[in-house]
Amino acid sequence: MAEISGRSVTSKVVALFDAFGPDSPELTLNELSARTGLPLSTAHRLATELVAWGGLERCDGAGYRVGLRMWELGSLAPRGESLRDVALSVMQDLFEGPRRTFISPSVRTVRRST
Numbered sequence: 001m002a003e004i005s006g007r008s009v010t011s012k013v014v015a016l017f018d019a020f021g022p023d024s025p026e027l028t029l030n031e032l033s034a035r036t037g038l039p040l041s042t043a044h045r046l047a048t049e050l051v052a053w054g055g056l057e058r059c060d061g062a063g064y065r066v067g068l069r070m071w072e073l074g075s076l077a078p079r080g081e082s083l084r085d086v087a088l089s090v091m092q093d094l095f096e097g098p099r100r101t102f103i104s105p106s107v108r109t110v111r112r113s114t
Contacts, residue, residue: 012038013046017066026063
């Protein structure tokens with residue numbers, strides 16, 4: 001991507017985060033620069049600031065990955081039912097399942113002992 005003059009700092013930071021994806025959870029500085037169209041020096045400066053804040057983390061090698069701070073912010077976004085609420089409903093069904101009485105529609109007669 002070519003460098004677009006006049007980009008805001010916010011658009012540059014967002015571009016850094018957009019560079020990551022399921023197939024590329026870790027990127028080197030050169031990869032970040034190439035995917036965003038940012039000069040290497042700008043990508044380095046912004047990545048360094050994001051690491052200090054927690055938005056990015058350094059990997060064991062020379063790469064970066066999305067930091068814990070971004071996951072914390074993402075967890076604050078309302079998305080209808082939370083995973084906990086959905087899981088709790090399923091877990092309650094599983095817990096109560098053995099205690100429920102099941103009547104099969106294939107049973108036609110009931111025998112009573114006298």
